[in-house]
Amino acid sequence: MRTTTAASTDGMEGATSGATSDVLVVGGGIIGLVTAWRAAQRGMSTTVVDPAPGGGAARVAAGMLAAVTELHYGEETLLSLNLASAARYPSFAAELAEASGQEIGYRACGTLAVALDADDRAHLRELHALQRRCGLDPEWLTGRECRRLEPMLAPSVRGGLRVDGDHQADPRRLATALLVACERAGVRFARERVARLALATAADERVTGVVLDDGRELSAGQTVLATGAHGLDGAGLPPGVLPPVRPVKGQVLRLRVPPAYAPFLSRTVRAVVRGGHVYLVPRTNGELVIGATSEEMGWDTTVTAGGVYELLRDAHELVPGLTELPLTETCAGLRPGSPDNAPLLGPTRLAGLHLATGHYRNGVLLTPVTGDAMGELLATGELPEQARPFTPRRFTRRLQEQPA
Amino acid sequence: MRTTTAASTDGMEGATSGATSDVLVVGGGIIGLVTAWRAAQRGMSTTVVDPAPGGGAARVAAGMLAAVTELHYGEETLLSLNLASAARYPSFAAELAEASGQEIGYRACGTLAVALDADDRAHLRELHALQRRCGLDPEWLTGRECRRLEPMLAPSVRGGLRVDGDHQADPRRLATALLVACERAGVRFARERVARLALATAADERVTGVVLDDGRELSAGQTVLATGAHGLDGAGLPPGVLPPVRPVKGQVLRLRVPPAYAPFLSRTVRAVVRGGHVYLVPRTNGELVIGATSEEMGWDTTVTAGGVYELLRDAHELVPGLTELPLTETCAGLRPGSPDNAPLLGPTRLAGLHLATGHYRNGVLLTPVTGDAMGELLATGELPEQARPFTPRRFTRRLQEQPA
Numbered sequence: 001m002r003t004t005t006a007a008s009t010d011g012m013e014g015a016t017s018g019a020t021s022d023v024l025v026v027g028g029g030i031i032g033l034v035t036a037w038r039a040a041q042r043g044m045s046t047t048v049v050d051p052a053p054g055g056g057a058a059r060v061a062a063g064m065l066a067a068v069t070e071l072h073y074g075e076e077t078l079l080s081l082n083l084a085s086a087a088r089y090p091s092f093a094a095e096l097a098e099a100s101g102q103e104i105g106y107r108a109c110g111t112l113a114v115a116l117d118a119d120d121r122a123h124l125r126e127l128h129a130l131q132r133r134c135g136l137d138p139e140w141l142t143g144r145e146c147r148r149l150e151p152m153l154a155p156s157v158r159g160g161l162r163v164d165g166d167h168q169a170d171p172r173r174l175a176t177a178l179l180v181a182c183e184r185a186g187v188r189f190a191r192e193r194v195a196r197l198a199l200a201t202a203a204d205e206r207v208t209g210v211v212l213d214d215g216r217e218l219s220a221g222q223t224v225l226a227t228g229a230h231g232l233d234g235a236g237l238p239p240g241v242l243p244p245v246r247p248v249k250g251q252v253l254r255l256r257v258p259p260a261y262a263p264f265l266s267r268t269v270r271a272v273v274r275g276g277h278v279y280l281v282p283r284t285n286g287e288l289v290i291g292a293t294s295e296e297m298g299w300d301t302t303v304t305a306g307g308v309y310e311l312l313r314d315a316h317e318l319v320p321g322l323t324e325l326p327l328t329e330t331c332a333g334l335r336p337g338s339p340d341n342a343p344l345l346g347p348t349r350l351a352g353l354h355l356a357t358g359h360y361r362n363g364v365l366l367t368p369v370t371g372d373a374m375g376e377l378l379a380t381g382e383l384p385e386q387a388r389p390f391t392p393r394r395f396t397r398r399l400q401e402q403p404a
Numbered sequence: 405m406r407t408t409t410a411a412s413t414d415g416m417e418g419a420t421s422g423a424t425s426d427v428l429v430v431g432g433g434i435i436g437l438v439t440a441w442r443a444a445q446r447g448m449s450t451t452v453v454d455p456a457p458g459g460g461a462a463r464v465a466a467g468m469l470a471a472v473t474e475l476h477y478g479e480e481t482l483l484s485l486n487l488a489s490a491a492r493y494p495s496f497a498a499e500l501a502e503a504s505g506q507e508i509g510y511r512a513c514g515t516l517a518v519a520l521d522a523d524d525r526a527h528l529r530e531l532h533a534l535q536r537r538c539g540l541d542p543e544w545l546t547g548r549e550c551r552r553l554e555p556m557l558a559p560s561v562r563g564g565l566r567v568d569g570d571h572q573a574d575p576r577r578l579a580t581a582l583l584v585a586c587e588r589a590g591v592r593f594a595r596e597r598v599a600r601l602a603l604a605t606a607a608d609e610r611v612t613g614v615v616l617d618d619g620r621e622l623s624a625g626q627t628v629l630a631t632g633a634h635g636l637d638g639a640g641l642p643p644g645v646l647p648p649v650r651p652v653k654g655q656v657l658r659l660r661v662p663p664a665y666a667p668f669l670s671r672t673v674r675a676v677v678r679g680g681h682v683y684l685v686p687r688t689n690g691e692l693v694i695g696a697t698s699e700e701m702g703w704d705t706t707v708t709a710g711g712v713y714e715l716l717r718d719a720h721e722l723v724p725g726l727t728e729l730p731l732t733e734t735c736a737g738l739r740p741g742s743p744d745n746a747p748l749l750g751p752t753r754l755a756g757l758h759l760a761t762g763h764y765r766n767g768v769l770l771t772p773v774t775g776d777a778m779g780e781l782l783a784t785g786e787l788p789e790q791a792r793p794f795t796p797r798r799f800t801r802r803l804q805e806q807p808a
Contacts, residue, residue, distance in 0.1 A: 255709055305659055306727025309720055312713035323710025330731065 019188070021047040023378055024209055024220030026194050028053025030171065031356050032226030033178035034367050037099075038375030040185035049190045049210060049218060054179045056228050057363060058171035060252050060333030062281040062289040063105070064268055065089060065365045066166045068136055069113050071127065076134055077389050078342045078362075081369060084386055086165060088368035093169065099184060102177035105170030105283060111268040114146050114153065114160035116317060121158050123272050128161055138163045150265055152321045157271075168268055168281050171364050190218060196233045197223065197353065205238070207353035222378055226356040228363075229334035230299070240396045243344050245358045247299055247334035250292035251307035253315075254329035255322065257286045264288065264325075271318050278314040280322075288325065290315045294335075301332040335360050344392040345373050346383045354378070355392045423592070425451040427782055428613055428624030430598050432457025434575065435760050436630030437582035438771050441503075442779030444589035453594045453614060453622060458583045460632050461767060462575035464656050464737030466685040466693040467509070468672055469493060469769045470570045472540055473517050475531065481793050482746045483538055486766060488790055489773040490569060496772035497573065503588060506581035509574030509687060515672040518550050518557065518564035520721060525562050527676050532565055542567045554669055556725045561675075572672055572685055575768050594622060600637045601627065601757065609642070611757035626782055630760040632767075633738035634703070644800045647748050649762045651703055651738035654696035655711035657719075658733035659726065661690045668692065668729075675722050682718040684726075692729065694719045698739075705736040739764050748796040749777050750787045758782070759796045 023039040025032045028050030039046045064070075067082035093106035115121035131138060139162040146160040147153050182189075193213040200208045209219035225232065229247035257264040263282065270279035281289040293307045308330055315322060338344055338358030343366060347354050356374050359366050373387035383391065427443040429436045432454030443450045468474075471486035497510040519525035535542060543566040550564040551557050586593075597617040604612045613623035629636065633651035661668040667686065674683035685693040697711045712734055719726060742748055742762030747770060751758050760778050763770050777791035787795065 253709070302730045303732075304727060305657070305716055305719070305729050305731045308712065308731050309716035309727065312709055313717065316710070316713055323708060323713065325709050326706045327709045327712050327734065328707075330734075 021045045021220045025224045027226035029056030030058045034371035035374040036187045038371045040187045042379040047188045054175045057333040058175045061171040062291045063169045063171040068163045085369040092368035100177040100180035104174040108167045109267040110164040111166035114157045206351040224354045229336040245336045248337040249295040251332045252291040255288040255325040273314040303330045346391040425449045425624045429628045431630035433460030434462045438775035439778040440591045442775045446783045451592045458579045461737040462579045465575040466695045467573045467575040472567045492772035504581040504584035508578040512571045513671040514568040515570035518561045610755040628758045633740040649740045652741040653699040655736045656695040659692040659729040677718040707734045750795040
């Protein structure tokens with residue numbers, strides 16, 4: 001897999017040859033930026049292509065680092081990666097702050113997951129049982145104990161799980177810090193739109209970079225797709241190469257806690273209300289993020305009356321006192337959902353093309369290990385052990401194993 | 405009362421003398437602008453003082469012209485003014501469009517006021533009875549008849565009143581058109597903050613204009629306070645001169661009806677839900693305005709989580725299909741509420757000082773007759789017959805009649 005030489009542009013008729021890099025990262029969200037930063041740190045000439053780097057789903061996300069509270073049946077493999085990345089966060093945040101001069105709002109505040117009615121409590125009990133089977137043991141609290149920790153909780157809270165290891169970071173500050181770290185590490189930015197991948201078919205089939213909207217080509221030895229929920233035109237590519245990622249829309253609110261109400265909440269509070277997840281993430285700067293809807297609507301980032309209504313209704317049920325707080329922002333983003341809810345990290349069937357996408361609900365959490373894994377892959381051609389279960393080839397294999 | 409000569413600036417020690425006008429209007433909202441426009445049309449040199457003319461509550465208001473549906477017990481006198489202004493609207497809109505080159509979104513769509521539960525129906529029946537006693541007779545409709553008119557209404561709607569004469573205008577376009585009409589009529593704008601009224605006490609006590617924040621004075625023969633819910637420093641003024649107006653906060657949402665959903669609603673739809681008023685005002689350009697909370701919070705224009713939640717909850721109960729509509733804006737404004745909910749139009753106890761404020765929920769509706777009344781007053785010294793019940797002196801008299 002290793003490709004350290006610049007790819008040839010043979011067969012790229014009509015394309016104006018642009019700059020050549022060792023590594024070309026398509027997509028300047030937090031996953032693309034951490035990949036580019038790590039590549040540049042290892043001495044590779046690196047370019048990020050994105051019309052607006054630092055954007056993407058991180059502008060919307062709440063930034064929960066919820067390895068334990070986001071555990072679902074059948075995702076035990078993902079749990080180990082999530083836990084590894086959660087453990088990496090303190091040193092990652094410190095290294096990034098050192099490299100960029102920017103704090104990313106990492107806050108070791110823990111999480112309280114609560115139940116409002118009997119159904120919720122049954123749901124939370126099941127999660128607790130699953131967590132224990134996975135070797136975790138968050139503490140079960142009565143409703144009264146929950147309110148002692150967080151006095152703003154509704155009297156109707158019937159119990160909860162205290163998860164002291166699920167912390168938070170501020171995704172907007174994370175994106176900004178990664179941008180600065182990339183710039184300082186020498187990463188170049190091409191603020192352009194990508195039309196398609198550039199493919200050389202002379203000898204063996206190989207991706208040689210990208211073709212921009214204006215027809216110019218950027219070539220690279222290795223190309224990383226970090227396009228999140230956004231796809232690329234697959235024209236000319238074999239089936240199964242582009243990531244099987246779908247957009248899962250999330251609407252998010254931002255409130256402000258005036259000093260008179262502070263701290264309001266002292267940790268992340270979350271619940272399942274009538275089947276929907278709602279969470280409240282309090283930052284030290286007074287921002288309170290409420291998320292998130294989960295909607296399969298295609299590439300739609302409209303803030304809707306219904307989305308905002310459901311979030312406010314559920315949050316109000318959980319923490320009635322928030323009615324007095326200023327509502328400062330509503331926004332919507334797209335989670336890159338993969339078929340098994342786990343990321344796609346590593347090489348594809350096409351030489352020269354890697355993926356770093358499909359992080360679904362865990363993009364902020366998985367930023368440190370994604371950077372580690374992609375840096376290692378780009379420099380050595382091998383994924384580190386912990387990332388290997390997440391190779392995109394797991395879907396290609398399934399595709400090939402299916403009867404015709 | 406008539407004062408056509410420029411006031412002296414005697415006694416204004418330390419103030420730099422600024423420009424002198426026949427008429428100085430303090431406040432450049434729709435009421436101040438229509439007053440200035442009418443004064444300028446009658447040949448008086450006119451200045452509007454406002455740091456941001458065209459702003460104020462009209463930037464927030466939905467623009468219902470709800471003479472009949474907003475009828476309340478004890479407000480029969482106000483009803484006649486409201487009906488007179490509603491009747492003036494078509495010619496007013498046409499004249500303003502001619503003068504400014506701008507349409508104001510006047511739409512003769514009518515209103516449907518509906519009831520959701522038994523309490524609401526009783527409330528609406530009482531309103532209907534009151535309307536009939538006042539010589540109005542809107543048609544009572546069954547729930548089915550309501551849904552035939554507006555198919556998006558909830559199945560739970562139990563009945564309603566069809567009020568074909570309560571139309572709408574777009575307050576933002578109204579403010580813009582009035583600004584242009586003022587400019588074209590030669591009104592001058594002083595984009596400054598007013599510190600206080602300028603008072604000459606040499607011979608008789610008389611208002612001679614205003615002192616700006618920076619100490620400069622703008623003098624005028626007649627000064628009109630059209631400051632809406634915003635007060636002035638009353639230092640040096642006798643008691644009972646400044647308007648007894650309080651701010652009543654209203655939070656409002658703006659949604660967008662995509663073409664695929666149009667027309668969605670074909671007229672204004674309103675209801676009382678759990679004691680709170682909610683209304684949906686559909687514009688021809690696809691904007692759907694949902695209002696409004698009514699909060700006595702002082703000079704606070706914060707959009708709160710609770711305000712937005714209640715509006716969405718109530719609107720959703722009335723028209724469930726709006727969940728899919730984009731939510732494009734949330735904002736809050738201040739209605740100028742007077743003790744009897746009616747405007748204060750005309751001279752005060754102080755020579756040279758008039759009021760045009762206290763329009764509460766009816767500012768957009770009352771814009772035409774307010775312009776007529778203030779123009780007449782400024783030019784002739786006399787209020788027209790229909791405006792006389794609304795002189796500010798009605799409160800001064802009460803003040804003087806109270807036992808000490």
